[in-house]
Amino acid sequence: MTMRGWLRSDGRKGIRNTVVVGYLVECAHHVAREIALPFREEGVHVIGFPGCYPNAYAERMMERLCTHPNVGAVLLVSLGCESFDKRALERAVRATGRPVETIVIQGTGGTRKSIAAGRAFVAAQRAALDAAPTVPMDVSELVIGTVCGGSDGTSGISGNPAAGRAFDMLVEAGAACIFEETGELIGCEHIMAARAATPELGRELEASVAKAARYYATLGYGSFAAGNAEGGLSTIEEKSMGAYAKSGASPISGLIKPGDLPPRGGLYLLDVVPDGEVRWGFPNINDNAEIAELIACGSHAVLFVTGRGSVVGSAISPVVKICANPETYRRMEDDMDVDAGRIIEGRATLDEVGAEIRDLVIGLAAGGRTRSEELAHQEFVLTYKSFEPIGPACLPAA
Template identity: 75%
Template sequence: MSSPMRGYPRADGRKGIRNVVAVAYLVECAHHVSREIVASARDGDVHLIGFPGCYPNAYAQQMMEKLCTHPNIGAVLLLSLGCESFNKFSLADIVEKSGRPVHTLTIQNDGGSLKTIKAGQAWVQEQLAALRDAPTVPMAVEELIIGTVCGGSDGTSGLTGNPAVGRAFDTLVSAGATCIFEETGELIGCEEIMASRAVTPELGDELRASVAKAATYYATLGYGSFAPGNADGGLSTIEEKSMGAYAKSGSSPISGIVKPGTVPPRGGLYLMDVVPDGEVRYGFPNISDTAEIVELIASGSHMTLFVTGRGSVVGSAIAPVIKVCANPDTYRRMEDDMDVDAGRILEGAASLDEVGAEIFELIQSVAAGAQTKSEALGHREFILTYKSFEPAGPACLPS
């Protein structure tokens, strides 16, 4: 049995399972200085995040606001070059109003790279000392938000890892937790099945529309969410891959659709629509699995369940990643990177229900403070680029 879950209480009523100091660059020109500040605190829970563009859009601004006030964040250092267009004043104000310590350094005003690095290192050390003995409070399963992605999929992903995560999701939803699955570009062909699980007919129509939008986006770009590695791993079509990806949603009713940065209003199962709205203008919508993990975190996910058959090593800044390995051979080769061996199902050593229960127990252990493999290895990948979204309509989040 896992240790009791505990959380760091936040002013907005949420609880974090980690107490991270975030160092956030607001333009690529401040990335190196930020990285040097984080490197000096390698033994502390200091994570590097940021937006590289010189001029943000509404999506990037909102994402940074949501990430810097995520319940796993305890303090925030903002790094500005000084001439970029990112609204650092608004971001700092939002973080301050959330009850977190926040400090902004501007390289052009604070003496250049070396002096800014030194000032940043000092501030981070002060925050680490202040957060070291931060109080925690009990946390219930119903307070968790859990996201899931799959990447480096192969022919085993839809047979073991994804449906095992689906079983864990069903357990979480029945306990009152919030679960978010994605990605609409890998659900092409599954829209009618999803619509049949919607809590209202209107939501069913929105689910169909979200998948149709993804199909149009991919067709316009001339891409598909199907890589050579998927084919090498035994998958043959996007529909086949979609059925595997769909399996990780489990069988609970679908309560709504959220866009990146939207925190679900209550417990239940939600689809995240990650494909930009409007005309096709932002390149390949599935930039990387890391980008989608970041979007799940911006929507409040405390941790992410990542299913892989081929083998992926990424973790994430801010929120832990639990690696569920679908292929037993991959697990044996990459055991140091994998948390759950779902490939045992193929070999008859475990059932879907047993691995689903193992994932559920591991979620509770991680929420109680246990490190995932990617955390222990220091994986803190992060990507944030340009997208554009319209607000979700009322049919997407039925009351």
């Protein structure tokens, strides 16, 4: 397979050349969605922040997403009276050389006029991007994230270990791989610390999980859904061991937070639990919030492991569905990319499924598409959070 990408001004390469339509408050969501609707099969994706009040995390996330290597042009849709700093975001996007335009609904004259103006911009940019040349791309230039959702008793036996094996192969080839979530790694912190590149990083890994445990204890609710128990998981510790398996066995190179970009290839833990006092509610209200954070860290694609079955995809970056449960795969084959349940039934080895996942990821940069892309899934969620910058111990090799 010959990998190819679209070269961006910062030297990164995208495996997609998407037009993003970003709404800057929920009041502009409908207009943004209507702008993108005629282009839903043509690489035009809707993202946005629903809040009317300012939040530094959300503004940073939107900047990282709008300047993601998979994005070629950006249309911002503002109502006009929200607190989001639309001009700062527009300047940040323009500084990267990407075409960008901001529609202010109150100034443009309402819904119909804004939709018409937005569609004209998108159509022009889509035509230009379709003619844009590509350049060769290497595996070492990839950033890949992983998450699990709709987990059951098979997730930690087949799907998550297979994703971890693919991570090992990709890291060995020089790619950057990101796993999360600290709230689902409780009990595994000491094991992770032993894999850290430095003792100082190991202590940071332990502290991130301890923060998550405190956060969930304050909420009185852990990252353990009723569906997990119905699927055969007994405790958060059992779920944590399965989730931890997604990280593979490579040394851990660093700890990052949403919007941080891995400085080089290696394995990174993404800390998604807000810093400070508990004031934002549940850290991630669903799997798509975690996917968005992985993408904001530069992930070209996201590996999504599920046992009970999930149908979500994402805007901007392809989502690769890895099904851990063979019965679920047979029932929901149209939504799944990889049948990891073959490991349980003895029809494939862990190495074989791991290599299949690796090859599928590489194939995405050679023109391949995921099932969620074919089905036009573009789910997206962004909420309020707050984070402090990471310290020097978090990226010891930077």
